Every structure is written in structure tokens, then in C-alpha cells.
Amino acid sequence: MPDLFTKLERAAWGGFIATQSRIFRLIEDDLRARFGLSHTEFEVLLRLYLSxxxxxxxxxLAARSLLSTSGTSRAIDRLARAGHVERQGAEEDGRGAYAVLTEAGRAHFEQAAEAHVALVRREFLSRFTPEELAQLGGFWERARPDAQPRTA
Amino acid sequence: MPDLFTKLERAAWGGFIATQSRIFRLIEDDLRARFGLSHTEFEVLLRLYLSxxxxxxxxxLAARSLLSTSGTSRAIDRLARAGHVERQGAEEDGRGAYAVLTEAGRAHFEQAAEAHVALVRREFLSRFTPEELAQLGGFWERARPDAQPRTA
DNA sequence: TCAAATTGCTTGCATGCGCACGCAAACACA
DNA sequence: TGTGTTTGCGTGCGCATGCAAGCAATTTGA
Incomplete structure (x- = not known):
């Protein structure tokens, strides 16, 4: 591995890793400390908020997130204990269950989301010009699984 | 949050998240399935290999990784059980302990590293031209904590 | 010189996760 | 209608992790 990557590759990949882990740690810590939410729980609230x-x-919820069904179920447990969501049986399917955002949960999420966005801007987005942001967006398009490698 | 990010920001940040989670999942699964290693354990072996x-x-080891000291201690436990490393008391400090790569561990790691690099190339690096890789490297430099935002 | 503070590592405990499983509801189909 | 299968969700279990505490070795300082 020491020489398996070229210098160029190391800069592109290693920097990606470093940036990712640094910012995710900041986000996790901030959400936990200021809003009592894990990143997972934040994601669940986001989905509910957007619905x-x-x-x-x-x-x-499970399908959209990176969480398993059981993980989602437990995340809802925690959010319910905190009063941010409620469970609700599905009328159209007796097996089903909805997670419903409470008013308190909505208000709480809005504050957390604002802080989240501010942090992402401060630590990431603000470092780039609009042109560069567009360029990054284009890069991620090409990094998608269905995209083709440069040398097919 | 729905409109807290601009379109441009969403492409740059959302794509970053999506790419990161997709590739990390692939790496985790591959290392686990083919080499019985978690990403954490792989990292530990890498540090040993480079030493x-x-x-x-x-x-x-703990300082360099994202793992706590206790987490590192347990990762060494697992690697030791698998025969990849051995513990060794430090001669110069009776409290200290070394993790030492065994020959079997070295061979195992070399194979895992090769597969790891191949996967990163296939799923990420190959999507970009050398110029773009250099550009990415430059972006990550500016995303570092000590770097200044564009609009200071 | 020797007791107190510090350091390096391991361990008990609590938490979050995925997998496998269980239960109840819904569906398929004769 | 009746029976076998599938689906949706919750729960038991094992594992990885961080924090706080513990233990032994080292360092500090009077």
C-alpha cells in the first residue's frame, strides 16, 4: 500500500477521506451536544420534515436511509421518548406504522437543521467559489455507480 | 432545510455525502467478506505495515486513527486472535505495549490492501482525469480546518 | 528518598447497530 | 372460504464503540 497509490491518487483519495471524517465528526458532535440528536436521528427527522x-x-424511512428496518424502528423509539415523533398505526394496512412528527419535534428539527447548514457552510462550502461548487457537483455525478470509468 | 441549501450547494454537499457513503459501504463489505477485516482493523494493520x-x-495507533485508546486496544485483541498481530511489552517503558505485525498478518494485509486499492480505483479514481485528480487534491487542501474560508 | 501525580493500557458498563427471528396482518389462489 | 405465503414491524442477541474507572509503572518534587 505505501506505493500502491500514486502521489496524485493519494492527494485525491486521502484528502477525500480526511475531509469526510473531519466534518462528520464535527457534525455528530455538534448535533449531539446542542440538540441531543445523533446523525441517524437527524436524518429521520429530516425525512419526516420533508414529507x-x-x-x-x-x-x-429505512429504505431511504442507510439504516436497517430494525435500526429505524429503534431510532423512532428514541425520538418518541424525546417527544419528537409519535407512532401511528396505518389505517390502510394494519401491519404498517407511521412515524409522525410532533409540533415540538418540528420546531426542534428546524433549529438543528439551521445549525447543521451553518456548520456545513462554515467547514466546507465556504471554502469554494460557485464555479468550484458546480465542478464538485459534476464530479459526484461521475462518481455514481452507474457512471462509466474514464478508461472503459 | 428544504430550501436552506442552494441548488449549487446541494449538488456539492449532497454528492459528497452520497459518494462517501456509497464507497465506504463497498469497502467495508469487501474487506469483511474477502479478508475478514473491518475498516478499523484494516487501518490498524496499515499503520503497522507502514512502520x-x-x-x-x-x-x-490510537492517536493516528479515529479510534479511542480503548477501541484500539480491543481492535488489537481481535487482530491478535486472528493471528495478524502479537502484543509485546515495551522494553523502555514497562507500562507500554507494542502491537507487532506477524508474518502472516503482513501477507494477509498485502492482499487486502491490493484489493482495497483496486476497489478505490474502480469506484472513484478511475472516474477522473489526472488534471481532475490534482484539482480534487487541491480542494481537500482548502477544506482543511486551518484553511480560511473564501469570504473571511 | 519516597509519596503524590501522571501516564499507558485494559476493563466494566451503557449505547447503537445489523441479523435472525417472531407475530400479526394482508395477499394469493383454489 | 380456507390455507399457505409474503409483508411490515418489533425484539433478542451478539458485536463494536466511547467513557469512566482501575491498575501498574514511571515521573515529579520537596
């Missing part, structure tokens, strides 16, 4: 009625089926 | 004598003090 029409502020409610989403457990399964849909 | 002079194939041995590093527990504390130094």
Missing part, C-alpha cells in the same frame, strides 16, 4: 404530512411509513 | 519494524505503540 407531505410530516409522517412516513417506517419502511420508507 | 519501521512493523510495530507501533498502542497509543500511537
Amino acid at each position: 407531505e404530512q410530516g409522517r412516513v411509513r417506517v419502511q420508507d | 519501521e519494524q512493523g510495530r507501533v505503540r498502542v497509543q500511537d
